[in-house]
Amino acid sequence: MSLIAKMDAQIGRQGGLVVSCQPVPDSPLDKPDIVAAMALAAQQAGAVAVRIEGINNLRAVRQAVTLPIIGIIKRDLTDSPVRITPYAEDVDALAQAGADIIAIDGTDRIRPVAVRDLLARIHHHGLIAMADCSCEQDGLYCQQTGAELIGTTLSGYTSEHTPAEPDLALVTTLSQAGCRVMAEGRYNSPELAAQAKRHGAWAVTVGSAITRLEYICQWYCDALQEAAT
Ligand SMILES: CC(=O)N[C@H](C=O)[C@@H](O)[C@H](O)[C@H](O)COP(=O)(O)O
Numbered sequence: 022m023s024l025i026a027k028m029d030a031q032i033g034r035q036g037g038l039v040v041s042c043q044p045v046p047d048s049p050l051d052k053p054d055i056v057a058a059m060a061l062a063a064q065q066a067g068a069v070a071v072r073i074e075g076i077n078n079l080r081a082v083r084q085a086v087t088l089p090i091i092g093i094i095k096r097d098l099t100d101s102p103v104r105i106t107p108y109a110e111d112v113d114a115l116a117q118a119g120a121d122i123i124a125i126d127g128t129d130r131i132r133p134v135a136v137r138d139l140l141a142r143i144h145h146h147g148l149i150a151m152a153d154c155s156c157e158q159d160g161l162y163c164q165q166t167g168a169e170l171i172g173t174t175l176s177g178y179t180s181e182h183t184p185a186e187p188d189l190a191l192v193t194t195l196s197q198a199g200c201r202v203m204a205e206g207r208y209n210s211p212e213l214a215a216q217a218k219r220h221g222a223w224a225v226t227v228g229s230a231i232t233r234l235e236y237i238c239q240w241y242c243d244a245l246q247e248a249a250t
Contacts, residue, residue: 024121024147024148024149025149025169028089028121028122028149028169029201031069031070031088031089032069032070032089032223032224033201033223033224034069037069037070037223037224037225038067038068038069038214038224038225038227039068039069039070039071039072039091039203039205039224039225039226039227040059040060040063040068040070040071040072040226040227040228040231040232041071041072041073041205041226041227041228041231041232042056042059042060042063042071042072042073042078042082042228042232043056043072043073043074043228043232043233044056044059044232044233044234045233045234045235045236048233048234048235050234053077053078053080053081053082054081056073056078056081056082057078057081057082057084057085057086058085059232060073060082060085060086060088061085061086063088063231064086064087064088068088069088069089069224070088070089070090070091070121070122070224071086071088071089071090071091072090072091072092072093072124072226072228073090073091073092073093073120074092074093074094074095075094075095076094076114076115076118079092079115079118079119079120080118080119083118083119089121089122090119090120090121090122091120091121091122091123091124091151091226092115092118092119092120092122092123092124093105093106093115093123093124093125094106094108094111094114094115096108096111098133100131100133101130101131101132101133102130102131102179103126103128103130103131103132103133104126105124105125105126105153105174105175106123106124106125106126106139107125107126107132107133107134108133108134109134109138109139109142112125112139112142112143112146113142113146116143116146116148120148121148121149122148122149122150122151122170123143123146123148123149123150123151124150124151124152124153124170124172124174125139125140125143125150125151125152125153126152126153126175127152127153127154127159127160127162127163127168127171127172127175128153128154128155128159128175128179129158129159129162130179136152136162136163136166137166140152140163140166140167140168141167144167149169149170150167150168150169150170151168151169151170151171151172151203152164152168152170152171152172153172153174153175153205154171154172154173154174154175154176154195155175155176155177155178155179156176156179156191157191157194157195157198159175160173160191160194160195160198160200160202161195161198161200164195164198164199164200169201170201170202170203170223171195171200171201171202171203172202172203172205172226173187173188173191173192173195173202173203173204173205173206174203174205174206174226175206176188176191176206177206177207178206184207185207186207186213187204187206187207187208187209187213187217188206189204189216189217189220192204192217192220192221192222193220193221195221196220196221196222196223197221201223202221202222202223203222203223203224203225203226204217204218204220204222204224204225204226205225205226205228207229208225208226208227208230209227209229209230209240210230214227
């Protein structure tokens with residue numbers, strides 16, 4: 022069975038929840054053994070894959086879980102707004118650390134390495150390529166260029182204003198265009214994740230609402246403060 026057929030069976034099956042285990046940077050939880058524990062807990066609770074940032078975290082998670090791992094490296098570049106897996110060397114390092122799927126920024130922005138070259142590098146390692154996109158145009162380009170998975174990950178993050186709600190319309194548009202759509206970004210409740218499925222998502226990735234304890238506490242603190250005024 023090809024790797025993508027395996028992923029269709031393992032991840033894209035009905036109800037596929039992918040848990041992004043990316044603690045808030047410099048949080049007390051931002052440690053490889055804690056990230057690995059989060060990933061194992063997600064596996065035990067029924068997640069079908071995990072999304073992991075950074076080589077040390079990926080190595081620790083690879084030891085702990087049998088689930089498919091979506092690997093990324095985030096960098097803050099001075100000359101490009103692209104943050105997610107910008108370099109070919111990042112792809113090589115993620116492949117070596119045990120990623121099954123590698124996600125890259127799939128947006129049409131100034132970048133050190135072309136999307137086409139990063140996708141080719143992922144395929145050179147025999148792995149599945151996911152493109153984190155911001156709009157229909159990005160998604161269709163990345164699909165035509167060979168990305169097996171198209172994420173809505175960067176919708177709302179390429180301009181000043183980030184909406185509170187996820188981009189369900191983009192899920193619909195891309196799935197109707199024949200993409201395997203990973204709904205990702207602000208699916209902060211089970212109901213929103215279920216809506217992504219109803220809009221045609223192949224699977225849904227949830228991060229903050231499951232693994233960023235500080236954000237979740239803040240949501241509750243804000244709600245309680247508002248109720249008190
Ligand atoms: C925009 C960006 O850099 N997104 C990142 C991609 O890896 C992560 O910070 C998100 O947590 C992830 O996409 C999951 O989304 P949410 O945390 O909203 O469930």
